[in-house]
Amino acid sequence: MTVSEPILDDISTLASRSAPPRRGADLTNRHRPLALGLVGIAGALAAVSLLGPLATDVVDYRVSETLRNQLIGLDAVSLVLVAPVALAAAVLVLRGHVAGLPLALASGAYSAYMALQYVLGPDYAHIAGDNERIFPLAPLLVAGGWSVAFGAWNAVDVAQLSPLRPSDRLIGLIGLSVLAVPAFIRYVPALADWTSASPKDEIYLAGPGFGWAIALLDLGIFLPLTVSACVGLAGRRPWARKALYTAAGWFGLVGPAVAGMAISMYVNDDPNGSAANALFLSGLGMAFFVLATLVYRPLARRRDGAG
8 A cells, every 4th residue: 555545545535524415315305394394285185175075074164055065076176186296296396306396386375275265265153063173274284385385486496497498488378378367357247246235146145255265365366476477478587487387286276176166066966056167167177287287397308406
């Protein structure tokens, strides 16, 4: 052994001790709380779905028969679609996959959006029930949902994403603009009726609390978010991709949920349900789901770079 060999060994040892951890391991540690939040959201959504009228009826909601039928459809979609998406997002985040954080944006937004309705919608003064028992899950879904969404927003590094092709930008901009119109324009005649002296909308009358909660969330949060995403995409703003993933992902989950509500009303012979409404909302929900799939598809081009 020469004199230089121990010196080289010492340098090698010091270098190995001071070397930074691998990027994948670093990302896993940094995003572990986010992944745990996604698992918590998935578990809470599943619990709410299974405790309600969809499965066990352990919780008796203070709602009319029409709203009960809607909750069955909503819980079904939350259980078979949204909870698995949240779990998939958690796995992808832990693996450092680039699609994990954008999926977390959608999962968090959906969870916070739906949980508020379960608390604000029921008629506590006039209908018997005990849905107060499920309230502890609501703060978890609302606070956890927004925490996950905001955490994912801050963690997404747009510079690390694969370049957005012109065709992908057009799909996001045109698709989101076109499909959002029927989703939001319906509030023009609806609000005119709801604010009149004698509202005629039977579904609204079956649960005014749900109607106003949904209208406030749609028009106060997700309409501005959708407009911002479209404006940002048109102006090629870097943050527009985050807004696009949030808006398109939220629509991609909420659209099927609304369709599930309409289908449940029709299947259960609800007087306010109809085959025409179920078909229309199913088509619209499928269109939003397809749009979300197309928006998220470019993320599969790269596996690393989750931010």
